[in-house]
Amino acid sequence: MYATGEGETVADAEYVNIWMRPERPARGPKPVYSRAQITEAAVRIADAEGLEAATMRRIAAEVGAGTMSLYRYVPSRDNLVELMADRLMGEIDVTGMPSGDWRADLTRYADGLRAMWLRHPWIATVQRSLPSFGPNQLLLIEALMGVLDAFVSIDENLGLMAMLHGYIEGTVREEISSAEEIRRSGLSESEWMARSYPYVDRLVKSGEYPIFTKIVMEARQPHLSRDDQFRYGLQRVLDCIAAALPSTAESPMPAHREGREEQDGPGAGS
């Protein structure tokens, strides 16, 4: 993004995107490193210290290479981030996914995606993760869209998946953001809570925000765990999808779903 003026490198213009650019051009000395190795190192750093810590110099140091050597493998940092994002997609297990039980499939996908995001919170700051269409992303699309493909039109499928995906992403983003803010500040969670107390207190005392106050107050008593909250909302989304499906798409009986006890609505004290 820096110093590129408004033109682009010849190398950039030569290929449509990262996935079209061959890793090994052959003819010449054997490369010492590899894209996968560099991507791996970058992910490791981003996991530990955040995406902004994964600078080209830092990554090169982690790999044991010179900074500029990375550019033999990756045209730009932005493209490297794309590589990282797609690598993360590969962590989600969707093997054998149109299994016949669409509800189980989508639940597995949702849990997998959420777990991956929680392992790599920095992915939330990467906006172009969707339209990149890297290999792992494509595999995911194939598997996921395949789950309902037999039951609904492509358009409807896209709509429903957008809803599911939106729910997962939105929820996890919220889960991440406060944790990420705490990590950035370098404080411990309790220190952070203590520091932000005066602000919350002022809002509550002002009396202008009754519902915010209610949230804060009830937050003191034990809530549902994050996991349960997520699963509750997910069940709602799946119910919603079920309603959009023809009756021929009936999922096997709930009891079949590995004996997990049925979710109650949250707010048992209601």
Added chain:
Amino acid sequence: MYATGEGETVADAEYVNIWMRPERPARGPKPVYSRAQITEAAVRIADAEGLEAATMRRIAAEVGAGTMSLYRYVPSRDNLVELMADRLMGEIDVTGMPSGDWRADLTRYADGLRAMWLRHPWIATVQRSLPSFGPNQLLLIEALMGVLDAFVSIDENLGLMAMLHGYIEGTVREEISSAEEIRRSGLSESEWMARSYPYVDRLVKSGEYPIFTKIVMEARQPHLSRDDQFRYGLQRVLDCIAAALPSTAESPMPAHREGREEQDGPGAGS
């Protein structure tokens, strides 16, 4: 983020967050500019050229001030972005919002939020928009949570709103990302399509991605408009919320909803 070492400025440590720091400390010459004015200029630049174009120097130039003058009003660029995000929240009209018709309220909110995001696509790249709790954000929370407050517990309300919010954000994010990629590349839409054709073509010809192929092929024939897609999914989400509400929460009859014709499911050719 640069050159800050690992300590933080005294001024930063003095206040919990941006909202606690007073704009006018009084005692001294009158400030020539204002936070609102600076925020406005920054939003204008971000709208026109993307968030990354809104550098401190550029914003200062837009305002007509010296670069470092901005730091008299805002402690850091990150905080300015927070200000910008909250200003955007203020664009969403939620006046008189627990109106009695929760379905109409939530629809209005959803449309408003989506329209705002489409006006300011760069908001998608700001991850910390949620836990910031600026004044406009708080107003939104009050109005939005108030809609279902009478019907469900706080926990359940939070869950349902997370679902709604997740759907809106996820969907709009997808709408934005391709448009944003095109803008970044500086190409026109048709140029961009032409440039990425070889990649899509290779994927299709490989035969490994049947569903991706199906999507691409069907994309050639007229789809539902973005608006209709959004509204279709939104209706599904609202149905889903309706199912979670007690029967006492019945919304007025659909006919009451300003005569909008009933949405069909998409994929009429199915």
Added chain:
DNA sequence: CTCCACTGGGTACGTTGTACGCGGTTGCGG
């Protein structure tokens, strides 16, 4: 063998956020 496309990597530049300090201005205590 010679070639030259390729390698890793050092140096250097433009751009960024922002710490620091200066001279001028303002409102309050005396």
Added chain:
DNA sequence: CCGCAACCGCGTACAACGTACCCAGTGGAG
């Protein structure tokens, strides 16, 4: 009224960033 501390706008300076450019070495094709 005066003086001074607190504020103002802002120029300069610096560290860290992404990366263009260049170079000396290397190894497979002819």
